[in-house]
Amino acid sequence: MRVERPSVCPLDCPDTCSLTVTVEDDRIVAIRGSHANPYTGGVLCAKVPEAYPAFVHGAGRLRTPLRRVGDRGEGRFERITWGEALDLIHARFTAVIDAHGPQAILPLNYAGPHGMLAGGSMDLRFFHKLGASLLDRRPLCGGIRTEAWVGTFGPVPGIPPEQIAHARLCVAWGNNVTWSNLHLMPLINRARKAGARLVVVDPKRTVIARQADLHIALRPGTDVVLAWAVAAELERRGGIDRAFVERHVAGFDEFMALARGFSLADAARVCGVNAADVRTLAEWYGAASPAAISVGNGLERNQNGGSGIRAIFALPALAGKFGVPGGGLVNGASFAFPKTPARLARPDLVPEGTRTLNIIDVGRHLLDASLAPPIKAIFVYNHNPVVVHPDANRLRRGLERADLFIVGADVVMTDSLRYADVILPAASHFEHADLYPAYGQHWLQRAEPVISPQGEALPNTEIFRRLAARFGFSDPIFSASDAELMDDALDPDDPRLGGVRPHRLATDRALAMTVGGEEAILFRNVVPKTPSGKVELASTYLERKYGARLPRWRPVESRYPLALISPASDRRITSTFGGLHVADGPPPLEMHPDDAHARGLQDGTRVRIWNDLGEIRLPLRISDALPRGVVCTLKGAWLATSDNGQTVSALCPAHHADISEGACFNDARVEVAAV
Numbered sequence: 001m002r003v004e005r006p007s008v009c010p011l012d013c014p015d016t017c018s019l020t021v022t023v024e025d026d027r028i029v030a031i032r033g034s035h036a037n038p039y040t041g042g043v044l045c046a047k048v049p050e051a052y053p054a055f056v057h058g059a060g061r062l063r064t065p066l067r068r069v070g071d072r073g074e075g076r077f078e079r080i081t082w083g084e085a086l087d088l089i090h091a092r093f094t095a096v097i098d099a100h101g102p103q104a105i106l107p108l109n110y111a112g113p114h115g116m117l118a119g120g121s122m123d124l125r126f127f128h129k130l131g132a133s134l135l136d137r138r139p140l141c142g143g144i145r146t147e148a149w150v151g152t153f154g155p156v157p158g159i160p161p162e163q164i165a166h167a168r169l170c171v172a173w174g175n176n177v178t179w180s181n182l183h184l185m186p187l188i189n190r191a192r193k194a195g196a197r198l199v200v201v202d203p204k205r206t207v208i209a210r211q212a213d214l215h216i217a218l219r220p221g222t223d224v225v226l227a228w229a230v231a232a233e234l235e236r237r238g239g240i241d242r243a244f245v246e247r248h249v250a251g252f253d254e255f256m257a258l259a260r261g262f263s264l265a266d267a268a269r270v271c272g273v274n275a276a277d278v279r280t281l282a283e284w285y286g287a288a289s290p291a292a293i294s295v296g297n298g299l300e301r302n303q304n305g306g307s308g309i310r311a312i313f314a315l316p317a318l319a320g321k322f323g324v325p326g327g328g329l330v331n332g333a334s335f336a337f338p339k340t341p342a343r344l345a346r347p348d349l350v351p352e353g354t355r356t357l358n359i360i361d362v363g364r365h366l367l368d369a370s371l372a373p374p375i376k377a378i379f380v381y382n383h384n385p386v387v388v389h390p391d392a393n394r395l396r397r398g399l400e401r402a403d404l405f406i407v408g409a410d411v412v413m414t415d416s417l418r419y420a421d422v423i424l425p426a427a428s429h430f431e432h433a434d435l436y437p438a439y440g441q442h443w444l445q446r447a448e449p450v451i452s453p454q455g456e457a458l459p460n461t462e463i464f465r466r467l468a469a470r471f472g473f474s475d476p477i478f479s480a481s482d483a484e485l486m487d488d489a490l491d492p493d494d495p496r497l498g499g500v501r502p503h504r505l506a507t508d509r510a511l512a513m514t515v516g517g518e519e520a521i522l523f524r525n526v527v528p529k530t531p532s533g534k535v536e537l538a539s540t541y542l543e544r545k546y547g548a549r550l551p552r553w554r555p556v557e558s559r560y561p562l563a564l565i566s567p568a569s570d571r572r573i574t575s576t577f578g579g580l581h582v583a584d585g586p587p588p589l590e591m592h593p594d595d596a597h598a599r600g601l602q603d604g605t606r607v608r609i610w611n612d613l614g615e616i617r618l619p620l621r622i623s624d625a626l627p628r629g630v631v632c633t634l635k636g637a638w639l640a641t642s643d644n645g646q647t648v649s650a651l652c653p654a655h656h657a658d659i660s661e662g663a664c665f666n667d668a669r670v671e672v673a674a675v
């Protein structure tokens with residue numbers, strides 16, 4: 001019998017679409033967009049409709065627990081029972097704890113699914129009680145932007161994306177909307193039909209950049225200089241809203257002293273753009289009201305990333321763009337939801353003095369003989385680190401350590417799970433209930449399972465419930481049902497829930513996370529929650545945490561001449577679904593014709609791309625969509641697309657950005673030659 005059931009796409013994407021899933025005989029046979037979430041309005045990206053059925057039911061699906069019988073990474077496993085798997089994990093973790101203490105165990109999880117239960121609930125309760133090392137996941141992606149936002153405005157929501165339809169000027173800054181923020185596009189188009197201009201700032205001439213009234217193709221990592229130059233030009237043109245600044249902005253003089261240090265000509269030289277374009281951006285931004293800026297994630301992935309985003313966030317404060325529909329910044333959506341992480345994850349269980357390790361440093365820590373205690377066991381879930389971590393070769397060397405005990409849990413067999421000693425089959429989000437806030441829009445959703453768990457797969461919550469029981473954790477919080485976990489995940493007294501317990505929220509319609517019934521608008525119904533109560537261009541919060549009171553600019557020093565960027569693809573969501581697209585082969589390397597000519601390279605040539613960290617080989621695509629000196633390939637391809645077991649993350653350095661100790665993928669510098 002065919003039935004249609006509501007669900008939600010939980011992948012690492014800002015849009016969080018509502019879905020209608022067609023199920024026949026407990027199998028997913030079709031997926032389409034639903035209107036339950038008005039923002040996503042029945043439209044899905046092209047990445048998912050065909051991929052989801054294959055992801056859930058295909059050859060890569062994990063259906064039983066497994067134990068490694070081959071060499072690490074070789075991929076040979078034998079089937080075991082859940083009881084055997086739990087016993088094995090218990091025995092090995094207990095041995096590690098006896099010899100080195102619980103902090104020698106590290107959960108290595110990220111954001112494969114964004115459901116609140118699958119993403120961080122019973123799992124965190126378990127690891128917190130165990131006393132395992134804590135993992136700071138945020139630096140891998142999104143942490144820099146979030147910290148820049150909190151430092152400037154506090155933990156408050158910016159305008160929801162729907163507001164951009166009211167703007168007279170839309171700026172997509174480092175946001176490849178058509179591939180990674182799809183539902184923003186019709187709203188921008190609506191604004192443009194009403195006469196708005198579109199500016200795109202992106203090193204690459206993306207699809208949306210081709211449609212823009214102005215495209216500024218800056219060098220990667222120079223956003224802070226561009227934004228400073230726009231600020232200084234706004235001031236020269238009399239475009240500073242003095243009354244707003246006087247009342248609502250802290251740190252104006254300190255910020256502007258830095259901004260004035262860059263003339264249009266200076267900025268043009270550093271950013272590799274035309275001074276006239278910088279002037280035009282300042283002129284249009286100063287004149288247009290409302291003006292909305294949407295900032296993507298790519299521009300945070302460099303050592304100046306936090307500074308770049310902070311300088312962009314300063315522009316609407318300087319020019320007085322807040323307080324009107326369609327004005328300000330499309331950002332901070334995750335602060336629109338009444339999350340209660342202290343109740344869900346129970347950080348109060350963490351033993352005092354427990355260390356926190358940065359996710360991007362895990363490879364280094366695994367190989368660090370002086371780390372005390374050493375990492376002796378890791379638990380990989382919701383994550384495919386050998387594909388996505390910077391300096392991936394180092395991480396892989398760490399995972400190859402013979403004395404390391406590795407547990408992995410996932411929906412499908414990934415490149416990383418091949419290194420595991422024990423593999424646990426996780427249920428996909430179609431197989432369990434969950435709550436879905438979003439990080440790119442303001443609609444709260446809930447979903448029930450649409451099919452049963454496949455094979456012996458279990459939801460993450462149940463996996464860690466069983467583990468907690470096996471370790472003798474008898475407190476009732478470790479046997480909480482999924483419904484109870486949902487009620488712990490959100491504030492049930494939040495008036496927007498209308499008195500409905502979170503686990504009973506409707507699954508056929510999303511709930512608007514408004515402010516008193518209206519869409520959030522900073523300086524209309526939302527005020528900054530910074531220590532000063534103002535927009536902090538000089539941030540006390542960031543000064544205290546990172547010594548970063550103000551944005552700063554540092555060029556990347558490297559003996560390699562080409563800047564390599566690795567944005568999201570139009571096939572995968574980071575690495576999710578990568579196993580389904582291995583037959584596509586590796587993504588191409590795009591290069592400007594002049595750079596190709598200088599190296600004697602032809603279109604279609606197989607090239608080697610290398611630096612001190614590694615080497616990859618890709619087909620060359622010569623394209624003037626990139627500026628000279630910048631090459632581009634797409635992140636997330638699985639190792640099977642590579643002939644030497646390395647993908648682009650092997651070339652990305654693991655140093656830290658200016659705030660959040662964040663990842664700097666786009667600081668990769670490389671050379672390219674024919675194979």
Ligand code: SF4
Pocket residue numbers: 009010011013014015016017044045046047048182573
């Ligand atoms: S990946 Fe993003 S755009 Fe695509 S269906 Fe999922 S939430 Fe929607």
